């Protein structure tokens with residue numbers, strides 16, 4: 001869909017329509033319907049096993065919804081249901097534990113080289129000449145991810161938090177409209193977590209839409225205006241933070257008495 005006034009594509013960032021994903025003989029996502037607009041910073045929150053990683057892998061085309069006859073397609077990103085993986089990554093940068101593991105496998109590489117290699121992954125080419133434009137964009141992505149100072153270091157020497165920043169830089173190199181972040185703070189201590197979240201806030205303020213998938217309320221940055229609570233593969237609650245991040249919905253989602261606190265735009269949760 002395009003805006004007649006501007007000609008700019010206005011399709012939502014993400015549309016999931018009645019999608020069921022089986023893992024084993026069990027529906028990890030059960031007739032899930034979700035629409036997220038561009039610029040709508042959103043957290044998808046749920047306890048272990050609620051279907052969060054399955055959702056990320058569905059969006060990333062690593063898993064597929066059950067086939068059904070007729071439109072609409074179960075997953076559309078920016079209005080399109082048929083993307084090749086490289087094109088998709090150009091529009092929606094993905095930061096996930098799987099990708100972090102892949103980065104770990106390149107441990108011998110240097111940081112800038114690793115970020116530049118994202119261009120070749122996206123274009124599936126044998127010619128690996130780094131043009132001046134590619135170098136400029138890789139350096140710019142490192143800067144935006146707060147990772148410029150890591151240039152020159154081998155990946156193997158980086159801490160978990162530093163490696164996560166390099167992963168974000170790799171996602172940003174294509175200047176995507178949005179970042180899909182699966183458990184972005186896993187493995188970070190509280191200082192590294194806050195510094196990393198501040199970097200995400202910068203990106204959000206700079207126009208990159210954040211889609212954050214997490215089981216930690218504390219990771220929901222103040223820029224995020226909408227929370228989708230996932231429970232047993234279904235949407236349990238969906239709405240503004242001040243409506244969803246409350247004792248009652250979180251207690252239902254986590255199947256325990258949860259008490260929610262709020263301070264300066266940040267939320268916290270603990271067992272009551």
Ligand SMILES: Nc1ncnc2c1ncn2[C@@H]1O[C@H](COP(=O)(O)OP(=O)(O)OP(=O)(O)O)[C@@H](O)[C@H]1O
Pocket residue numbers: 023024025026027028046047048049050051052053054055215
């Ligand atoms: N390979 C698999 N085979 C069978 N069942 C699976 C498989 N992977 C996941 N599941 C099941 O699918 C459901 C959703 O799993 P998923 O990994 O999406 O949850 P999650 O919310 O990401 O959990 P976590 O927070 O622990 O990462 C769970 O019940 C899980 O046991």
